[in-house]
Amino acid sequence: MAGVSLRNVLKSYGELQVIHGVSMEIADGEFIVILGPSGCGKSTLLRMVAGLEVISGGEIAIGDRVVNNLEPKDRDIAMVFQNYALYPHMSVYDNMAYGLRIRGLPKSEIDARVQKAAGILELGQYLERKPRALSGGQRQRVAMGRAIVREPQVFLFDEPLSNLDAKLRVQMRGELQSLHRRLGTTSLFVTHDQVEAMTLAQRMIVMNAGRAEQIGAPLEVYAKPATTFVASFIGSPPMNLIPKDGKLLGVRPEHMEPCAASEAMLTIEVDLIEPLGADILVYGHIGDGESARVAARLHASAPAQAGKLPVRYAPQHVHWFDPATGKRIGP
Amino acid sequence: MEKRVVFRSAWLPYALVAPQLAITFVFFFWPASQALWFSFQLQDAFGMHTQFVGLQNFGNLFKDSNYLDSFRTTAVFSVLVAGIGIALSLLLAVMADRVVRGAFAYKTLLIWPYAVAAAVAGVLYAFMFAPSIGIVSYVLKGWGVSWNWAIDGTDAMILVVMAAVWNQISYNFLFFLAGLQSIPRSLIEAAAIDGAGPGRRFWTIIFPLLSPTAFFLLVVNVVYAFFGTFGIIDATTQGGPATSTQILVYKVYHDGVKAADLGGSSAQSVILMAIVIALTVVQFRYIERKVNY
Amino acid sequence: MVENRPFLTFLAHAILIVGVVVIAFPVYVTFVASTLTLEQIMSVPMPLWPGDQFVANYTQVLTAGSTKGSTAAVSTMLLNSTVMALGIALGKIAISIISAFAIVYFRFPFRMTFFWLIFITLMLPVEVRIIPTFKVIADLGMLNSYAGLTIPLIASATATFLFRQFFMTVPDELAEAARMDGAGPMRFFRDVLLPLSKTSIAALFVIQFIYGWNQYLWPLLITTDESMYTTVIGIKRMIVGSDAANEWNLIMATAMLAMLPPALVVLLMQKWFVKGLVETEK
Numbered sequence: 001m002a003g004v005s006l007r008n009v010l011k012s013y014g015e016l017q018v019i020h021g022v023s024m025e026i027a028d029g030e031f032i033v034i035l036g037p038s039g040c041g042k043s044t045l046l047r048m049v050a051g052l053e054v055i056s057g058g059e060i061a062i063g064d065r066v067v068n069n070l071e072p073k074d075r076d077i078a079m080v081f082q083n084y085a086l087y088p089h090m091s092v093y094d095n096m097a098y099g100l101r102i103r104g105l106p107k108s109e110i111d112a113r114v115q116k117a118a119g120i121l122e123l124g125q126y127l128e129r130k131p132r133a134l135s136g137g138q139r140q141r142v143a144m145g146r147a148i149v150r151e152p153q154v155f156l157f158d159e160p161l162s163n164l165d166a167k168l169r170v171q172m173r174g175e176l177q178s179l180h181r182r183l184g185t186t187s188l189f190v191t192h193d194q195v196e197a198m199t200l201a202q203r204m205i206v207m208n209a210g211r212a213e214q215i216g217a218p219l220e221v222y223a224k225p226a227t228t229f230v231a232s233f234i235g236s237p238p239m240n241l242i243p244k245d246g247k248l249l250g251v252r253p254e255h256m257e258p259c260a261a262s263e264a265m266l267t268i269e270v271d272l273i274e275p276l277g278a279d280i281l282v283y284g285h286i287g288d289g290e291s292a293r294v295a296a297r298l299h300a301s302a303p304a305q306a307g308k309l310p311v312r313y314a315p316q317h318v319h320w321f322d323p324a325t326g327k328r329i330g331p
Numbered sequence: 332m333e334k335r336v337v338f339r340s341a342w343l344p345y346a347l348v349a350p351q352l353a354i355t356f357v358f359f360f361w362p363a364s365q366a367l368w369f370s371f372q373l374q375d376a377f378g379m380h381t382q383f384v385g386l387q388n389f390g391n392l393f394k395d396s397n398y399l400d401s402f403r404t405t406a407v408f409s410v411l412v413a414g415i416g417i418a419l420s421l422l423l424a425v426m427a428d429r430v431v432r433g434a435f436a437y438k439t440l441l442i443w444p445y446a447v448a449a450a451v452a453g454v455l456y457a458f459m460f461a462p463s464i465g466i467v468s469y470v471l472k473g474w475g476v477s478w479n480w481a482i483d484g485t486d487a488m489i490l491v492v493m494a495a496v497w498n499q500i501s502y503n504f505l506f507f508l509a510g511l512q513s514i515p516r517s518l519i520e521a522a523a524i525d526g527a528g529p530g531r532r533f534w535t536i537i538f539p540l541l542s543p544t545a546f547f548l549l550v551v552n553v554v555y556a557f558f559g560t561f562g563i564i565d566a567t568t569q570g571g572p573a574t575s576t577q578i579l580v581y582k583v584y585h586d587g588v589k590a591a592d593l594g595g596s597s598a599q600s601v602i603l604m605a606i607v608i609a610l611t612v613v614q615f616r617y618i619e620r621k622v623n624y
Numbered sequence: 625m626v627e628n629r630p631f632l633t634f635l636a637h638a639i640l641i642v643g644v645v646v647i648a649f650p651v652y653v654t655f656v657a658s659t660l661t662l663e664q665i666m667s668v669p670m671p672l673w674p675g676d677q678f679v680a681n682y683t684q685v686l687t688a689g690s691t692k693g694s695t696a697a698v699s700t701m702l703l704n705s706t707v708m709a710l711g712i713a714l715g716k717i718a719i720s721i722i723s724a725f726a727i728v729y730f731r732f733p734f735r736m737t738f739f740w741l742i743f744i745t746l747m748l749p750v751e752v753r754i755i756p757t758f759k760v761i762a763d764l765g766m767l768n769s770y771a772g773l774t775i776p777l778i779a780s781a782t783a784t785f786l787f788r789q790f791f792m793t794v795p796d797e798l799a800e801a802a803r804m805d806g807a808g809p810m811r812f813f814r815d816v817l818l819p820l821s822k823t824s825i826a827a828l829f830v831i832q833f834i835y836g837w838n839q840y841l842w843p844l845l846i847t848t849d850e851s852m853y854t855t856v857i858g859i860k861r862m863i864v865g866s867d868a869a870n871e872w873n874l875i876m877a878t879a880m881l882a883m884l885p886p887a888l889v890v891l892l893m894q895k896w897f898v899k900g901l902v903e904t905e906k
Binding site for chain 2: 629632633637640648649654665669719726729730731732741748749754755759764776778779796799808809810812837838839845868872876879882883890891894897898902
């Protein structure tokens with residue numbers, strides 16, 4: 001196994017630059033999630049690691065080898081696609097064995113690897129089926145099986161869970177985690193779903209418009225967003241950003257608590273209330289109408305009604321951002 | 332639309348298109364440019380001397396009453412073939428779409444004429460309608476109809492139109508049937524609930540929805556009448572009697588192969604090519620519209 | 625049917641039955657004539673019930689052929705037709721599928737030029753370039769040969785388009801997955817694309833087999849040697865003069881034999897036939 005190094009990776013299509021210099025050192029065995037909204041370049045970045053897109057500038061290394069000019073097959077990686085990309089005319093077994101056959105592995109070795117992967121993924125009884133005879137979750141497993149049998153240095157996942165329904169997605173998330181614990185293979189996982197990112201990642205890279213906005217462990221990113229983009233992309237509802245003294249004051253909704261009017265740091269004009277059971281989301285604006293909209297997550301027992309709601313927050317939960325650059329100010 | 336994935340190879344794609352391109356050049360572009368070249372030349376009867384004459388061959392053609400007659404014959408022939416063929420096949424398709432029991436059997440029994448070669452269709456009709464021994468001629472004679480396509484131009488035209496319609500009907504039928512079956516059932520049911528009877532439903536709902544298919548078939552049938560019917564003509568009337576069934580494509584063949592008038596035949600070829608190109612453009616504009624719709 | 629109208633249903637069946645009978649009649653007459661003696665056919669009106677000459681007539685045409693016009697055995701003609709039909713169908717499929725593969729899955733200089741060059745051939749049916757094409761074949765020494773019968777007809781824009789259309793619907797990820805699996809372009813073509821194209825190939829085969837079998841003008845021009853006649857040409861050559869001069873019983877037996885293979889292909893492969901017909905016209 002091996003780590004992956006991205007060194008000032010650039011991508012452009014003609015005049016149009018879509019990746020603006022991303023750098024990151026991924027340690028051997030790490031599970032990295034690349035998170036961002038659609039069109040931010042996260043899939044392009046992954047596909048450059050895979051070798052499906054040409055690298056316009058910078059360097060990508062897997063282990064000690066710079067792979068910029070290597071064909072995908074020579075990079076010792078495996079990829080799971082969003083729509084699984086199973087060969088529809090081949091059985092589950094053949095789908096998994098195909099890459100090994102091309103590599104010319106002996107039959108017995110191929111069989112051993114396929115059987116082992118099928119065991120891990122509980123696909124044993126489906127090996128002779130065609131993909132169309134499988135459920136979505138099973139197809140997903142076959143796609144992973146195809147990656148596992150290769151025993152690659154790096155797994156690449158391109159939004160592999162987005163075609164599953166909500167319940168199955170949670171289940172597969174768990175399976176992915178335990179698979180990673182078991183195999184310990186370096187993994188890059190692309191998603192636009194912050195819950196997937198938070199739960200799966202050891203470290204994550206938040207991308208926006210072709211730039212890495214922040215790289216770090218999920219909780220660290222949550223606790224100390226480096227930019228206003230990260231602050232508002234992660235967390236639901238997103239962090240409140242309130243203009244104050246020429247800067248932007250950031251407070252997460254769950255860090256707001258109701259208080260007496262005399263202690264109020266902010267007063268919210270509440271106009272929308274969403275009781276969720278465990279807690280209540282209240283939305284409103286501050287001061288005179290046109291200023292920032294804010295949200296607060298209150299305990300279910302809190303008094304929530306339309307009208308003025310005085311709130312306060314602890315100083316350690318305050319973030320400051322530069323409104324011009326969007327960058328975090330201070331610690 | 333373009334593929335995102337591409338393979339890279341400096342020579343492989345060329346090797347893959349080479350066979351088709353080679354054949355296209357040798358048997359399409361080279362002959363077509365020759366036709367163009369010959370059409371500007373005059374050759375004597377023995378092929379000894381050729382002379383560049385510019386547009387003279389074309390000029391001669393349009394002064395030639397035979398050629399203009401052939402144009403008229405082709406027009407009449409294609410209008411009849413397309414009109415009758417489309418009307419009959421639409422009738423059959425609507426009926427086949429209506430019946431529940433036996434629909435597949437009817438379909439099977441109606442599609443096989445497509446498999447019959449045009450020339451064989453011609454021979455079949457020539458035999459049935461043979462003036463002296465044909466079984467249909469005999470019946471017609473019994474009814475007091477005098478029928479002899481070997482000497483009567485109109486009879487000859489009727490004969491080739493019948494054979495052509497017969498040969499093409501399964502094609503039209505299949506397209507109409509596919510068109511009918513793609514009309515959502517709920518539309519018909521909605522119209523029925525609105526109180527429209529079967530006849531009214533046909534003219535106000537089904538027919539308008541089928542009109543793109545009908546237009547497409549019109550173009551295809553005209554192309555068929557222009558070019559695909561060569562075998563029928565050659566196997567039956569050979570353009571006769573006199574030139575009453577000599578459609579354009581048959582005249583190209585006749586003048587070029589039988590009369591060995593290379594320049595004149597080539598000029599006719601060039602004009603035919605122009606017609607094909609025009610028809611193809613019409614067809615593609617239609618397809619484009621369909622796609623946009 | 626939306627409502628129950630017994631009369632309309634009856635009418636529909638009646639019209640269809642009349643249609644089927646009218647359409648089948650010429651072939652029925654042909655079949656009957658192929659089982660009669662020539663004298664029976666000549667005695668107007670000919671019987672409309674099959675006679676007892678079935679074996680005699682078919683044996684005669686298959687082994688010896690007609691005695692007038694063409695005198696080649698029809699079995700040879702059937703062989704020639706088969707070679708021509710298979711050659712054209714398989715040849716077209718082969719060269720079209722690889723050129724469509726190149727145009728869809730590669731980027732290379734002149735790609736679109738090639739595409740348009742192939743496209744233009746749609747506009748040049750054989751009928752409009754008869755004489756010059758004949759000259760080319762004659763210059764290449766391909767008259768009276770299987771090569772001459774098949775090769776000029778196997779370049780086909782429609783088949784190339786059909787495959788291009790189909791390849792466009794194959795998800796990009798399949799090719800990417802194959803690349804990740806280490807498959808080169810030809811391996812991907814053989815292991816993935818070709819198996820996926822099975823139905824398109826079958827549909828195209830049916831249409832092109834019929835097209836090849838039924839060719840008329842082309843073999844008429846380039847076959848002068850009886851041993852190279854196709855069945856369709858053979859029938860035409862057996863007709864030597866006006867009504868009474870021809871051996872109609874033998875001509876009709878040959879016509880039956882000429883119709884049988886393509887009709888069987890249509891009926892046995894009906895599903896592919898319909899698919900092929902509809903898709904090649906897109």
